[in-house]
Amino acid sequence: MGASGIVISVRNVLVGLGLAFTAYLAARGLLGITTVPYPGIVLGALGLYLVTTWMCILWEPPRRDDRLEDSASGLPRRAKLPVWASALALTAAVIVPTAIAIAVGSEARTSLYATWVIGGIGALMTIVMVRRRPWVAWIGTIVMGAECMFWMGALAALALGLVGSIVWVGVAQLLIRSMDRAARDTTHLATLQRAASAWQASQSVRRRERRVQVQRALAVAGPVLIATVASGGSLSAGERVEARIAEGRLRDELRGPRLLDDDVRAELDAARRRGATVTVLDEGGLDGLDEASLAIIRTQLAETLRSANSDRLYIRTSPHDRVAVTVVGRSASAEGLSDEDAVDLWREIIHPGAADGEYSTL
Template sequence: MSVGIRAALSVLAVGFTGYLAVGALLWTTPPANPMVQLVAVACYLVTTWLCIFWKAQRTARADPITGELGRGALLPAWAAVLALAAAVLVPNASWVAAGPEARSLDFATWSLGAIGALMAIVMVRGRPWVAWTGVVILAVEATAWIGPAAALALGVVGAVLWVAIAQLLTWLVDRAASDTAALTELQRAASEWLATQEGTRRERRTQVQRALALAGPVLTRTIEQQGRLDAADKQRARIAEEALRDELRGAALLDDAVRHALGAARDRGAVVSVLDEGGLEGLSIEERARIRAELARVLTGAISERLYVRASRHDEIAVTVVGRSASDDGDDRVDLWHEIARQA
């Protein structure tokens, strides 16, 4: 509900309660105690307008998803108590002011509709128990002063209906707000899923294009030669196959500089294995760029016969590069060990 609609409803409520109050001041025969009647009307108007306007705009409970659709600000406890006090004092004061002979006249029974309207406002402001308590108090007072039949005929039924309708409308608005929030959340989830799928499709297209760029020439050469490849062609096929494996097992570690360094290492005959187990997860774009740049430098300067690049979920180390080469006695030795920290 927009602020403009709420303001219009507030003005409507003020006009309606003012109209009810005017009914208490229109009499052909003056009441027995006119000053008591005037005080009762003033007390009613002050209480009602406080319940309408007190912090209703400034503390409205705007839902982050549905905006202003939900119910307005909760009526403060002291204002709810004041409304109950008005439900007790205003009708009694009106009947006292009217005198024994005029208790069934309009200016004496105006409080039945007036307190019903006040309790409807209290209901809308989120105090249902207070509203129904006020209606019960009103019905008991009217029965005591003018009898049950006259009480039902002159306004108690209307007061009950107003409060019941206010509760129903409030429940419907809250339900609409809840349903709107649920639908909005579903739409958001659907949009996120579609965005994820689009990103996955885009990444898949990129991988396919890169695979074609890597393997396309080799496959074309293989078809042309009918599978009879010389040593150089076999070397190119091996390098292409390893490059494709890098894209599948360690895509997060790769950029143009790293790919170039891996290709250069393989061109000189090194066997390179790249495996990503989530070492770059949770890092910023800047940190990932720093790690890839350092990895490219390490690979460019490596002279090992076999290189192993592994990115693990270690708390401190993001990437480990290990190089092994054959020693003079025929055993493998580690000639490169480099660790790249997760944080600079």
């Protein structure tokens, strides 16, 4: 049987037990129906009690509140008994004890068919407590207790079941609070579990990214390191250029991997081979972009690098909502000029969809 079937069966069992128990208590009131002075009042009180109690047991919240159902009991966890039903239950707690006491007469108020009212109203208030109306349940219990003590006597009422009814209501409140606390703890644990799962997933992604970067770094630097070791550190001019380019590649892979694809890497290598100094920094701003958007940004970056002639290139991502990447170029021939004059390239690659233009050019 599935989990939903178990919940439904448990709920049905609880409802069935509640109906049977309250019917048993009411049936005790019929034992002396032929001997009481006012049988009509007894029948009316029994009818009010049964209608009120069974309504409180069988009441269901609207379908939109099904999400509030408690997985342990199958009952709505936060749905309260309607105000009108709570008022009806409180009315029964006020009317039924006095009506039974008057109907059976003063000599039979401690008989079996009169004292059922103590357990009956106690059971009703327990149901009201379970239905999330604690104040109504306690007020009804106190009113019923006061009336029974008045008609039967304090000691007689306590001995004939009043203590048990008070205990029922108190235990029901403790159980409800325990269930609520367990539900809150379960929700909190589920939240922590989701957070832990998300953290583990992010760590797995980061580990994969680090493995990829290490493998790429070995592929880039491996041949240069092997040649350096084989030559004892004595490198030719061409090998020194390759070592410098390999170092630049490693820096690019570590500092800005999201900006790189084969075309960008090729243009960065070309810029370094002609003697340019290139700095690539990913300082945020590309988080959450899909591969299609990153591909557009990389294509524009490769086009920008292809047309650049600067001696020093600075490529940085931007946290700006509109600008994705900024490319700044400076030329050695402008060393003696001001900072503004030294900049011979300034291009801003716009986030895809942020504007009609692809980038701005200085």
